[in-house]
Amino acid sequence: xxxxxxxxxxxxxxxxxxxxxxxxxxxxxxxxxxxxxxxxxxxxxxxxxxxxxxxxxxxxxxxxxxxxxxxxxxxxxxxxxxxxxxxxxxxxxxxxxxxxxxxxxxxxxxxxxxxxxxxxxxxxxxxxxxxxxxxxxxxxxxxxxxxxxxxxxxxxxxxxxxxxxxxxxxxxxxxxxxxxxxxxxxxxxxxxxxxxxxxxxxxxxxxxxxxxxxxxxxxxxxxxxxxxxxxxxxxxxxxxxxxxxxxxxxxxxxxxxxxxxxxxxxxxxxxxxxxxxxxxxxxxxxxxxxxxxxxxxxxxxxxxxxxxxxxxxxxxxxxxxxxxxxxxxxxxxxxxxxxxxxxxxxxxxxxxxxxxxxxxxxxxxxxxxxxxxxxxxxxxxxxxxxxxxxxxxxxxxxxxxxxxxxxxxxxxxxxxxxxxxxxxxxxxxxxxxxxxxxxxx
Amino acid sequence: xxxxxxxxxxxxxxxxxxxxxxxxxxxxxxxxxxxxxxxxxxxxxxxxxxxxxxxxxxxxxxxxxxxxxxxxxxxxxxxxxxxxxxxxxxxxxxxxxxxxxxxxxxxxxxxxxxxxxxxxxxxxxxxxxxxxxxxxxxxxxxxxxxxxxxxxxxxxxxxxxxxxxxxxxxxxxxxxxxxxxxxxxxxxxxxxxxxxxxxxxxxxxxxxxxxxxxxxxxxxxxxxxxxxxxxxxxxxxxxxxxxxxxxxxxxxxxxxxxxxxxxxxxxxxxxxxxxxxxxxxxxxxxxxxxxxxxxxxxxxxxxxxxx
Numbered sequence: 001x002x003x004x005x006x007x008x009x010x011x012x013x014x015x016x017x018x019x020x021x022x023x024x025x026x027x028x029x030x031x032x033x034x035x036x037x038x039x040x041x042x043x044x045x046x047x048x049x050x051x052x053x054x055x056x057x058x059x060x061x062x063x064x065x066x067x068x069x070x071x072x073x074x075x076x077x078x079x080x081x082x083x084x085x086x087x088x089x090x091x092x093x094x095x096x097x098x099x100x101x102x103x104x105x106x107x108x109x110x111x112x113x114x115x116x117x118x119x120x121x122x123x124x125x126x127x128x129x130x131x132x133x134x135x136x137x138x139x140x141x142x143x144x145x146x147x148x149x150x151x152x153x154x155x156x157x158x159x160x161x162x163x164x165x166x167x168x169x170x171x172x173x174x175x176x177x178x179x180x181x182x183x184x185x186x187x188x189x190x191x192x193x194x195x196x197x198x199x200x201x202x203x204x205x206x207x208x209x210x211x212x213x214x215x216x217x218x219x220x221x222x223x224x225x226x227x228x229x230x231x232x233x234x235x236x237x238x239x240x241x242x243x244x245x246x247x248x249x250x251x252x253x254x255x256x257x258x259x260x261x262x263x264x265x266x267x268x269x270x271x272x273x274x275x276x277x278x279x280x281x282x283x284x285x286x287x288x289x290x291x292x293x294x295x296x297x298x299x300x301x302x303x304x305x306x307x308x309x310x311x312x313x314x315x316x317x318x319x320x321x322x323x324x325x326x327x328x329x330x331x332x333x334x335x336x337x338x339x340x341x342x343x344x345x346x347x348x349x350x351x352x353x354x355x356x357x358x359x360x361x362x363x364x365x366x367x368x369x370x371x372x373x374x375x376x377x378x379x380x381x382x383x384x385x386x387x388x389x390x391x392x393x394x395x396x397x398x399x400x401x402x403x404x405x406x407x408x409x410x411x412x413x414x415x416x417x418x419x420x421x422x423x424x425x426x427x428x429x430x431x432x433x434x435x436x437x438x439x440x441x
Numbered sequence: 442x443x444x445x446x447x448x449x450x451x452x453x454x455x456x457x458x459x460x461x462x463x464x465x466x467x468x469x470x471x472x473x474x475x476x477x478x479x480x481x482x483x484x485x486x487x488x489x490x491x492x493x494x495x496x497x498x499x500x501x502x503x504x505x506x507x508x509x510x511x512x513x514x515x516x517x518x519x520x521x522x523x524x525x526x527x528x529x530x531x532x533x534x535x536x537x538x539x540x541x542x543x544x545x546x547x548x549x550x551x552x553x554x555x556x557x558x559x560x561x562x563x564x565x566x567x568x569x570x571x572x573x574x575x576x577x578x579x580x581x582x583x584x585x586x587x588x589x590x591x592x593x594x595x596x597x598x599x600x601x602x603x604x605x606x607x608x609x610x611x612x613x614x615x616x617x618x619x620x621x622x623x624x625x626x627x628x629x630x631x632x633x634x635x636x637x638x639x640x641x642x643x644x645x646x647x648x649x650x651x652x653x654x655x656x657x658x659x660x661x662x663x664x665x666x667x668x669x670x671x672x673x674x675x676x677x678x679x680x681x682x683x684x685x686x687x688x689x690x691x692x693x694x695x696x697x698x699x700x701x702x703x704x705x706x707x708x709x710x711x712x713x714x715x716x717x718x719x720x721x722x723x724x725x726x727x728x729x730x731x732x733x734x735x736x737x738x739x740x741x742x743x744x745x746x747x748x
Contacts, residue, residue, distance in 0.1 A: 002599035352625030392638035
């Protein structure tokens, strides 16, 4: 609601730190409403921060070793944490108690590097292990199971026996959930169909080195990769065919539309995140002595627009707000920085009927402006104006609609994902747990 | 679309007595099952909205109470008192949290839709935003130059509207605390009450020139005017009624309750029965039910039904 009263020209990228939350957290992610941040710590605990009160409202105590990733279900009811203690835990924010109840614990036989929810159904979970294997875990009754994603490497390539098995180093759903994108230690991107768990494409990215991270623009058509050659690459993704029975896949080299790097300092990147409209890209620099976020203007040929300086505490992670020019970044000192785009105070708003102007304006007097009118005529005109109907009920709350990007020919995949819908329904409410030390009556 | 001013037929249904001094506020719970009332006798009473039975009495304030508000989860009530505190009463375990900070009488209070924030205003001329979970003050807005008489959030929690005896209605950005707009009428009458429409595109403001106005705050234009009642002295409450038709309901200093058709602005019904100024009214969230409460010479809460 407030956007219509705020200056619409402000909506670009954040420029200043609005708040610093001391949390001992290494990584932090917004939920899809942008009201909460889930933050994971290296001691194994995680916290849910309410950005309106800037306070931790839930503590997730369950892991015994460092948290490696956090993810939110689409309506923010469930939070997924993965840890070096070999476990993935799904937490239910609708439980009335703090710490909240666990919905499920999924145990693996190695340290878990990341875990994420399917964008349409939180009972489908993708997990990547430190050992370089990725698993799709389905918790639904009908599909219950755990499937390893297999890289269909042509055996003929390995005749020499010198090429080592490439390990999976990144695994993420695309925004539609139809495909899983996996990055490997040999600089390839593998694309799997989520429903059939079969590989549909392989993209070799020459010169990339080890894949370190992915981020998708909201539409799902653009992907940016982070890799060990200290370069972020943006790709426009092709349309992938539905998997065929023969298990064939397309082998295709992708040419990046943009490459982002720091040519002077050769800085590596810890993380990157698209703005909600996909027009900006934020890159978190792996600089050991400063906290720097690079902002590139993708609409403007990928030019560097700004470098945000967050002080001396080195950066670990960045994530862009789902709808606002706001970023959350974490420091290795354990602080969460919330970045915003400050709007200048408009003192004119304090005076009713006044308008603030930037420069002097010659006032154009209306012909009848100072005519003395009959009061009855005035009253009558006002009555006429008030005849106009008003709508006090319906609004235009675009933000309430969770939209899923769609591609052609994915009906079967969507039906599969929507089968046995989860309990992550819109309109659930998080109970406000009042801290102890209540005053007695 | 024609809005025929169908005459309403609200009838008295229940009379609840119990308060010993003027009743300042009545509020239906969001689920519509309970009715809470607060009075100058320092008590909050909770009634069954269907049967009128008393469910609970909350005591603790050391001075009279001016306003109460329900949390969205139906489990807490916040109250604003002349003892300069806001209190949050948990109905599940009868614990209470005291929010201290106002330096004079607290006159009005409301939750945001998620109920993690409270906003209050008072005779210290400030509007304060509170963190419910921690009981801490988050923001103090030097909002007005006279006592603040009403304050509330928009339905999405991003805006706050406040009004005061200085005659100004101000709209604030809830996140930054910046003033975004000021609405003022030519004659600058004292403001009794203000609230957002259900979709938050308009604000409904009662002023002590016996007028209620519906403002389009985007264009700063008054789009509807409702008159006929008397409001010269007290901070009377006006409310939207959206259960079966759209109406505006307000108490009056002539001891009556006025109901106007929202669009035509014609009086649809006048409810008579109270014997003193009707300070507080509220409309049921889903049913055609109105609660009203009156001052010293009466001290009753009445429920009116059109079913």
